[in-house]
Amino acid sequence: MTEEQFFDRLGKQYAQNLPFVAYRKPGENSGTAFLQKSAEIFYSEELTEKGFVFAPFDDKEQKFLIPEKGSEKIIFETSGLTSGEENPSVDAPSEADNPAKEEHVSLVKSALEKLKSGELEKVVLSRKEEINIPGVDPVELFRRLLKTYPAAFVYLWYHPATKVWLAATPETLLKVEGNRFKTMALAGTQKYQGTTEVEWRDKEKQEQLFVTDSILKNLEKAGVSTEEIQRSEVYTTKAGNLLHLRTDITGQIPSTKFQIPNSEKAGVNALVAALHPTPAVCGLPKKKAKEFILSEEGYDREFYTGFLGELNLQKNIQRSRTRRNVENLAYRAVKQETALYVNLRCMKIEDDTVSIFVGGGITKDSDPVAEWEETVNKSQTMKKVLFK
Numbered sequence: 001m002t003e004e005q006f007f008d009r010l011g012k013q014y015a016q017n018l019p020f021v022a023y024r025k026p027g028e029n030s031g032t033a034f035l036q037k038s039a040e041i042f043y044s045e046e047l048t049e050k051g052f053v054f055a056p057f058d059d060k061e062q063k064f065l066i067p068e069k070g071s072e073k074i075i076f077e078t079s080g081l082t083s084g085e086e087n088p089s090v091d092a093p094s095e096a097d098n099p100a101k102e103e104h105v106s107l108v109k110s111a112l113e114k115l116k117s118g119e120l121e122k123v124v125l126s127r128k129e130e131i132n133i134p135g136v137d138p139v140e141l142f143r144r145l146l147k148t149y150p151a152a153f154v155y156l157w158y159h160p161a162t163k164v165w166l167a168a169t170p171e172t173l174l175k176v177e178g179n180r181f182k183t184m185a186l187a188g189t190q191k192y193q194g195t196t197e198v199e200w201r202d203k204e205k206q207e208q209l210f211v212t213d214s215i216l217k218n219l220e221k222a223g224v225s226t227e228e229i230q231r232s233e234v235y236t237t238k239a240g241n242l243l244h245l246r247t248d249i250t251g252q253i254p255s256t257k258f259q260i261p262n263s264e265k266a267g268v269n270a271l272v273a274a275l276h277p278t279p280a281v282c283g284l285p286k287k288k289a290k291e292f293i294l295s296e297e298g299y300d301r302e303f304y305t306g307f308l309g310e311l312n313l314q315k316n317i318q319r320s321r322t323r324r325n326v327e328n329l330a331y332r333a334v335k336q337e338t339a340l341y342v343n344l345r346c347m348k349i350e351d352d353t354v355s356i357f358v359g360g361g362i363t364k365d366s367d368p369v370a371e372w373e374e375t376v377n378k379s380q381t382m383k384k385v386l387f388k
């Protein structure tokens with residue numbers, strides 16, 4: 001299938017209101033699409049199904065699934081992508097006299113009271129920016145995202161029940177391959193200004209350390225032994241026009257019974273329950289931060305800061321064809337793979353309304369106006385493909 005045929009195929013599926021997802025993993029030259037043949041709604045209950053999962057921030061809400069079985073699967077090349085049609089030319093909305101700024105600043109101030117009193121250690125506060133773009137074309141935006149952000153996880157999801165979502169996210173929630181898993185602690189933000197050799201203030205270092213420590217503690221509580229966990233040094237990573245601090249965490253899923261004490265969860269489901277939502281998108285203590293977010297943010301995050309990605313897909317691994325392997329017919333090993341990402345730097349499209357979702361981690365040392373500016377900077381990731 002050529003590039004044009006592929007994007008046309010997505011456009012047709014969308015025009016027929018049929019669910020689909022198309023995505024490309026960070027740094028890869030090809031992507032995958034799953035196209036449902038009916039508009040039926042499928043949910044993932046225990047994260048044991050095979051397919052693509054799309055889960056909201058609030059883990060009490062349903063997780064959508066496009067099952068692998070029964071869906072059309074397409075592999076598409078992304079290395080030589082060309083720009084398609086121009087979107088209708090739209091000017092970026094003016095930042096002057098923005099009532100959203102006052103609202104966000106006062107939200108951050110109200111959190112600061114709780115952070116200074118010690119009731120909260122960290123809370124991630126966000127907002128939604130709505131822009132009217134008549135004739136906006138999700139498939140064309142997807143093509144631009146693929147081209148603009150080769151190092152991100154880029155996807156286009158559509159379901160009549162959730163509407164269109166797109167993102168170019170830098171954050172992995174969980175990768176599982178065989179019995180190995182990977183995750184990351186990503187937090188702290190500054191603008192990229194031509195170099196990744198930058199200084200970080202204590203505020204950002206602290207904020208990121210909260211995330212690393214909490215992930216390690218929660219993995220341990222979920223039954224992963226600390227001896228099985230490796231963590232990298234903290235390093236600076238680039239995501240679009242931004243820099244973040246990052247620690248990579250890898251480990252082994254225990255071969256013995258692995259489940260959260262006093263819960264039915266096991267395997268991928270137990271690891272996700274231990275991780276999501278991490279303090280990179282929620283806060284500390286988790287329960288109190290989540291309560292604050294749900295009651296004070298004043299809008300519904302829906303799938304922003306939720307997670308999404310491949311669930312339990314079979315991966316064929318081509319081993320070298322040594323004579324012995326060929327004789328044993330063992331040169332093709334089959335592994336199950338899960339690759340879940342945090343839904344950041346994302347937008348939702350419903351008719352002509354585009355909603356961009358952006359947030360940032362607040363600690364007792366946060367400056368409310370700087371936090372607003374950080375959300376403005378983060379909104380550029382999506383605006384870059386929306387506006388000329």
Ligand SMILES: C=C(O[C@@H]1C=C(C(=O)O)C=C[C@H]1O)C(=O)O
Nearest residue numbers: 186187188189280358359360361
């Ligand atoms: C919440 C967002 O990003 C998260 C928050 C960050 C921060 O507070 O510095 C950095 C990366 C992400 O973990 C977002 O992009 O909306």
